[in-house]
């Protein structure tokens with residue numbers, strides 16, 4: 005287990021390096037003098053020259069890249085002009101909010117999607133199955149920014165039950181906090197819920213056709229036991245993969261959801277920074293999200309191993325069964 | 326009467342897929358005494374597994390149905406039992422082991438876990454006692470160092486060891502009847518013999534009855550007293566093993582015997598197999614189901630389905646020309662490739 | 669004589685089997701009522717996009733501030749007007765063009781470059797494979813939409829840039845799918861035989877591997893079109909998509925969002941158009957996968 009962890013962690017290094025390269029060159033692709041772009045049209049020529057010097061834009065490109073890498077390793081993402089503070093501070097302030105949103109959405113997705121998928125598989129070819137299948141297909145096709153707007157229209161504009169923007173402070177009590185969380189997390193949860201239901205349904209159906217399920221029944225085990233012990237644990241492996249994949253979608257979906265609901269997370273930070281042309285913030289936040297995503301995938305890989313003892317120690321994401 | 330353990334009467338099973346009905350088992354009847362072993366042989370698709378799994382009512386409920394018949398086990402018709410009552414029979418009175426031990430054990434639970442859950446499904450005993458019993462069982466089936474093995478996962482066992490585990494699970498609650506569906510097919514030849522010997526020993530030791538399903542007449546010869554030959558979902562011949570070897574009657578049985586490798590066989594001699602393939606059971610079969618492949622077929626075989634007729638000494642056969650008054654002359658190499666052409 | 673007849677019969681049987689297989693595929697696809705529905709929606713979308721000028725009742729960008737935010741059905745505006753007085757129905761009709769163009773071109777872009785990378789990576793193997801896969805992993809570390817957002821913020825608004833941004837974001841997915849296929853096919857026996865017979869790399873690649881990778885590629889591409897349409901709408905919704913005043917469903921939704929109280933239809937209808945389109949494509953994609961190979965892991 006320890007060697008497995010070490011090996012997988014070492015594999016992250018090239019990936020993160022590539023991430024850094026991609027972001028570095030995308031931001032260098034900016035048309036015109038980056039310093040001029042960042043300072044905006046009102047800046048004077050001297051200001052721009054000084055700023056360019058400070059950013060090291062006059063150094064040779066490899067020198068710039070090298071400095072940039074050193075800073076990254078030191079977790080120094082630079083300073084934001086528009087917010088006038090280190091980007092690390094901005095991230096540390098905003099990221100927890102995104103985590104709250106993403107985790108609530110993930111929980112909703114697991115609590116609703118997984119049982120729905122199990123139920124559909126158990127009642128294959130019945131009306132319940134068709135209902136789950138149809139709803140989940142609509143779910144995965146949902147433009148969530150539209151769903152977000154519709155939720156606002158229904159629950160904030162028309163019914164007036166829930167707030168449409170912002171995040172509630174815990175100082176105002178738990179309910180105020182949750183009230184603000186409901187709509188954005190529902191919107192964000194839609195696609196993963198539908199996806200989980202689909203994946204669990206098909207993997208349960210596949211698992212239920214296995215010999216060991218027949219064998220378990222032949223031993224006289226109760227049907228609930230057969231389904232929830234023998235089938236479910238095997239069906240969970242694909243779910244874990246999808247949870248890992250969906251995390252990427254959650255972080256991406258958060259950008260849209262946060263914009264609609266003015267939820268002060270990383271997504272809103274990035275979108276606002278793009279508006280303000282504050283590219284240092286965009287660059288820092290995007291790299292940070294990529295790091296988080298890669299780390300989550302590592303965790304998923306490890307969980308994989310815990311759930312499925314057959315995955316070999318050094319093979320990484322080797323197939324199940 | 327008191328000796329009778331299982332009686333299957335006129336069992337028929339059909340699979341439904343869309344508008345297509347496949348009659349996989351068609352009016353199968355046989356009976357089995359306590360401590361007796363009976364073999365079921367036949368080509369792939371002849372309905373052996375379906376017959377066996379129907380006894381435990383393990384055929385997929387959503388698209389398979391027992392369309393007729395009764396399965397009397399210890400005086401009770403299993404078909405009429407409720408789901409709960411049936412569950413108490415499975416693994417307790419009747420156990421089953423399957424062809425491929427690598428897929429019949431759940432890969433994500435330890436062997437001990439799968440043994441203990443079986444014991445505790447039928448016996449109200451503590452986890453500790455169940456584990457003790459599990460250790461005894463592993464020892465019984467010849468698994469060395471059971472206390473170490475019990476915490477291991479199935480993939481850490483060899484094929485033969487896995488089948489031993491399956492046998493241990495099957496024997497966990499001292500069943501009266503063990504159904505073994507091709508228990509050695511997926512194993513190496515040397516391991517096959519070990520497993521068969523183990524099963525024979527255990528049967529003597531524990532005194533249970535066995536239904537042994539196999540392609541291999543040799544296995545039947547080694548382990549069984551009675552044998553049923555199945556073809557196209559029907560029993561076409563039934564006899565004691567000895568009788569079947571000395572005086573096989575059905576042309577299909579002759580074909581099966583010709584296609585077995587015998588020890589005395591000259592390794593250069595071509596192994597014959599029965600040309601053609603069994604009838605599609607999703608169509609109504611008229612006449613003898615074997616007629617298209619039978620070198621001895623005549624007009625009547627196309628028109629009338631021969632019933633299974635009881636001859637002397639408990640030997641029964643379903644053939645128009647093997648009724649006691651009629652007899653067929655068995656031809657040498659009738660099925661050898663090239664010498665037989667379909668009419 | 670007999671042999672010739674036999675051979676003929678065999679060939680005929682083979683052809684017959686092949687024809688039956690193809691027939692079975694089409695029948696399976698069409699018998700699947702959901703897939704047929706999906707195909708219908710896609711067909712409708714294509715017809716709308718092509719004949720937009722005939723279907724639309726007004727020029728899509730014609731403003732009339734005196735008639736802003738009209739309700740559906742009033743003054744000849746089927747679905748009402750937006751805040752500039754532009755006809756919503758006509759803009760929805762024209763918006764289908766953007767969705768379709770971006771959906772198809774971005775996927776073609778991603779499929780072309782992604783497949784190239786996947787083919788090279790899987791076929792050459794070794795160090796080349798390792799390097800390409802690290803790059804792909806790196807690209808995959810960005811949430812799809814985020815990569816597109818960052819690219820758009822650098823490239824600037826515009827239809828071509830949207831296609832490029834979404835197309836680039838599509839590359840890693842295609843590369844992975846194709847590489848997986850190539851690895852499986854490469855190991856299969858008949859490729860070994862072909863190779864041992866002295867076939868050249870190009871021949872093996874384009875006569876054996878490429879055709880055999882087609883089925884999963886097509887299914888994956890179909891699903892990706894749905895994703896690309898959503899991405900375009902998302903980018904336009906964030907103001908990073910096509911340039912205004914071009915009608916795009918995403919930008920219409922963004923405008924509609926600000927008039928939820930006065931004119932909720934605006935946001936509702938544009939979003940519904942996206943949902944129905946994407947649903948149609950996914951229905952079709954699901955059916956396609958089931959008909960081709962239900963076990964396909966795409």
Ligand SMILES: Nc1ncnc2c1ncn2[C@@H]1O[C@H](COP(=O)(O)OP(=O)(O)OP(=O)(O)O)[C@@H](O)[C@H]1O
Pocket residue numbers: 340347349367368369370371372373374375376385540606
């Ligand atoms: N799950 C199923 N769905 C549909 N038809 C089935 C199913 N299982 C069995 N059948 C039908 O029942 C027939 C008999 O199958 P069965 O498995 O009993 O054969 P078998 O004699 O055990 O063959 P084998 O030696 O290959 O195990 C098959 O030909 C098939 O048509």
Ligand SMILES: [Mg+2]
Pocket residue numbers: 373374375506
């Ligand atoms: Mg069988």
